[in-house]
Amino acid sequence: MRVTDTRVTTVDMFGAEPGRGSALDILFPGDPDEAAQHARESRADETVLVNLCDRAERTFASQVFTASGETPFATHSLAGTAAHLVSAGRLAPGSVGRISDAGCQWLWTDGREVRVPFDGPALHEEITGEVFEPYGGTAIAAGVGRAFTFVQVERDPRDSPAPDLDLMWANKLTDLTLFRWDRERGEVLARVFAPGFGIPEDAGCLPVAAALGVLAVALDAEQQGAPVMVRQVTERGTESVFTCVSVVDDGTATVNVIGRVWGTADRGGQG
Incomplete structure (x- = not known):
């Protein structure tokens, strides 16, 4: 099944100017098979499938894919996904967290700037x-x-x-x-x-x-x-x-x- 353009949002993470950074494709909604196929065909560095977005809890869940398949490493894509969800009004500006089996990783974003603690x-x-x-x-x-x-x-x-x-x-x-x-x-x-x-x-x-x-x-x-x-x-x-x-x-x-x-x-x- 092919993912249509209307279901994909591309953000540029950390570019010195628009289009010069790390490209991230965000699918929401969608399913893992679609996301995996999209990642194989996309020119973006990574593809993220947002599985859950909870405005009340200020959290989201996601799966991350590269051309090689799904990857468990989600820290980098966290920033672009969180900023997009805030700029789209799905999450409120401020502290936002990505939940996973390992816990919740938090950052701050107003939809444009991100601040990620390590x-x-x-x-x-x-x-x-x-x-x-x-x-x-x-x-x-x-x-x-x-x-x-x-x-x-x-x-x-x-x-x-x-x-x-x-x-x-x-x-x-x-x-x-x-x-x-x-x-x-x-x-x-x-x-x-x-x-x-x-x-x-x-x-x-x-x-x-x-x-x-x-x-x-x-x-x-x-x-x-x-x-x-x-x-x-x-x-x-x-x-x-x-x-x-x-x-x-x-x-x-x-x-x-x-x-x-x-x-x-x-x-x-x-x-």
Whole structure:
């Protein structure tokens, strides 16, 4: 069964301008088979099927799909889905939560701006592997409660080669982020590869942005509590922008990630 355009809303998450961020298709209502088929055919990075929207409880439930199928990783799409439901009047502005078997993940949104909190152990461990050799830097497994893989590079990460996917699989790596740190500007320029999550080159990833905020504090203690801009770019010209405010205290990280979600009207009515 084919999903018609009238049942799909596309939002742009965190783009430097409309159309330059991470595209998210939102289906509401619909069913999982339709959503899975749509994700296989869509040019969006992810497709979300909203299963439940409870205005009184300020919560919603959703399933997330990539071209590879359904994925359990829903933190990134949380932002675009929540902002859309608020802008469409289905949820009230303010604190909004996505419910799942694991609990409820909350964020704040007025339908345009989103503020997503991350709290948990500040993970940071050096790792080695042949897949990192072309980049010359030290690989680090880092994150807030969940580790992603990072290599710091000196040049624009778009000028570096994409990682060898066979070596990534051999090293059991789901993801690899190349990043350049500009201490004077308080800015991270990053390129994210996430084949293990069904996205070969990721246009935008909230948990990775949070991890980069914590890495900035590790690289420069003066960034503690200061806004750090994370620009996540791809070779195809997209650019997602996040502002991360991170505090690390006694091994625990608290990060607030702030960004902009663009709706259909922001793109001149083209959805």
